[in-house]
Amino acid sequence: MMAMILAAMISGILLFIPPIHGLADNGDFYRAMNSNGIYRLPTNYSQFLNYVIPKFGIYQYYNENSVPVFTSQAVIVKFAVFLNKLFYSKTIFDIRFLAIIYYVFFLGAIYLLTKSLVFPYRRIRSYVVALLIVFIFADSSFTLYFNSFFAEPGMYIVMLYSFSSILAISRDCYKKRWPMILLFFGSTLFLLTIKQQNAPLALTFSVVAVGLMFLPNFRARRFAIFAGIVALIFAGAFTYSKINKEFNNVNQYQSFTHGVLMETDDPGKKLSKAGVDSQYSLMRMQEYYPKTYDTVRPSSKYVEKHLINKTGMGWLIKYYIQNPKQFISLLNVSTQDIMVTQVKAVGNYTRNTGHKPKEHVKYFELYSTYVGTFFPNKYGFICLYAFGYTIVYAISCYLDFRKHRYQGVIRFLLVFGLVTIIIFIPIISVLAAGEADLAKHQFIVPITLDLTIILFISDILHHRLWNTVVEDGENDEE
Numbered sequence: 001m002m003a004m005i006l007a008a009m010i011s012g013i014l015l016f017i018p019p020i021h022g023l024a025d026n027g028d029f030y031r032a033m034n035s036n037g038i039y040r041l042p043t044n045y046s047q048f049l050n051y052v053i054p055k056f057g058i059y060q061y062y063n064e065n066s067v068p069v070f071t072s073q074a075v076i077v078k079f080a081v082f083l084n085k086l087f088y089s090k091t092i093f094d095i096r097f098l099a100i101i102y103y104v105f106f107l108g109a110i111y112l113l114t115k116s117l118v119f120p121y122r123r124i125r126s127y128v129v130a131l132l133i134v135f136i137f138a139d140s141s142f143t144l145y146f147n148s149f150f151a152e153p154g155m156y157i158v159m160l161y162s163f164s165s166i167l168a169i170s171r172d173c174y175k176k177r178w179p180m181i182l183l184f185f186g187s188t189l190f191l192l193t194i195k196q197q198n199a200p201l202a203l204t205f206s207v208v209a210v211g212l213m214f215l216p217n218f219r220a221r222r223f224a225i226f227a228g229i230v231a232l233i234f235a236g237a238f239t240y241s242k243i244n245k246e247f248n249n250v251n252q253y254q255s256f257t258h259g260v261l262m263e264t265d266d267p268g269k270k271l272s273k274a275g276v277d278s279q280y281s282l283m284r285m286q287e288y289y290p291k292t293y294d295t296v297r298p299s300s301k302y303v304e305k306h307l308i309n310k311t312g313m314g315w316l317i318k319y320y321i322q323n324p325k326q327f328i329s330l331l332n333v334s335t336q337d338i339m340v341t342q343v344k345a346v347g348n349y350t351r352n353t354g355h356k357p358k359e360h361v362k363y364f365e366l367y368s369t370y371v372g373t374f375f376p377n378k379y380g381f382i383c384l385y386a387f388g389y390t391i392v393y394a395i396s397c398y399l400d401f402r403k404h405r406y407q408g409v410i411r412f413l414l415v416f417g418l419v420t421i422i423i424f425i426p427i428i429s430v431l432a433a434g435e436a437d438l439a440k441h442q443f444i445v446p447i448t449l450d451l452t453i454i455l456f457i458s459d460i461l462h463h464r465l466w467n468t469v470v471e472d473g474e475n476d477e478e
Helices: 002-016 030-034 042-047 073-087 097-118 124-139 140-146 152-170 178-194 203-214 219-241 245-260 267-273 278-283 301-308 315-323 324-334 367-376 379-401 406-431 444-461
Strands: 055-058 092-096
Touching: 002 097, 002 124, 002 140, 030 073, 055 073, 055 203, 073 092, 073 097, 092 097, 097 124, 097 140, 097 152, 097 444, 124 367, 124 444, 140 152, 140 367, 152 178, 152 203, 152 406, 178 203, 178 219, 203 219, 203 406, 245 267, 245 278, 245 301, 245 315, 245 324, 245 406, 267 278, 315 324, 315 406, 324 379, 324 406, 379 406, 406 444
Parallel strands: none
Antiparallel strands: 055 092
């Protein structure tokens, strides 16, 4: 309760007390706005990147805009529009109605996360863990997203729920397990479908869900767990299949111009060797939607035929196998700022508040600033961290498995799932879009690293890193 109240105060001031704070539009807002009946007011077109826009228009007539990408975020936006029409206006949309939905669910996630990490203790060390949770997860670099149309706040919140529900099950926080099981599958399905690059996470969370098979006196419901795992895999496959051609072409083009052509001294020679015309080496660092004049238009049929159709995922994998040093260099680039969650390209203040364009908030961001500065920026360190972390929790898994206890097994499979995210998301990001938009493509990684850090600290403080059994004298609950 203390953690939730503190998080409510800290983030509430940031989001709802005028002048409000959030994230300005970098051009991606349209994906969540137009198809859900919201449009940018004419007076706001000059505020791209510079200032947070608090008010938008609501379509009054037929909305001809189709859904640009499949996403479960639409459910949140439509609900926000409904609340806005109910309590505020049917013609003007206030971004705070979207923020309040995220805010309420975020506070619930903080409550459940704290309980799952400290249960059943009620000692000073438990309050230390609660304060650390607020310090890490109420950081402004995360909560600023709530006043925006980015999909990241939904990802952030459901990731906390997914982690906390499994941990709560492993620690018997509640007498009945099925609500937490439903919460895990519900939040994970939402996570898989909120952004299309989350589709590969279906395999990760399927591994986590296998841990539920080890629950005692649960044989009759194991089929339901298996059905849930199948649903996760299906959701991942369905989300991936809904990637439209234009979106796929954008990513594939950027994986070439911001990946294949980067971190190499002689890209033309390597392209010729890989069966692609060396003239395309001139397209280094070019965007699919260029802001300036380009010799060849990236979206043209010529580029699609002679470049995009030739450089699919199979070609990319083969290319990087033949050029491993370049791939490792790209992975190191991807992890240089992996813990930097503050969006640098857009402003955090509204217009006419006396702040400069693109100015950033300095309020309650000590944790993100510290780890963003001092966290080791090599992919090799990420792998060593993941390996060491897995070994530590594998010991408790082995000890519990031998003694027919399920707690350590469920926790280990949760840890193993988190570790796969840490290792493989940078690889997938480089293959999918090279060095372009790394912060957004890897947003799930810093969240995962934060969860592994707080879990480790909590287990150390509560002396249950390798011993999941709570001794009689250690239970502080009444």
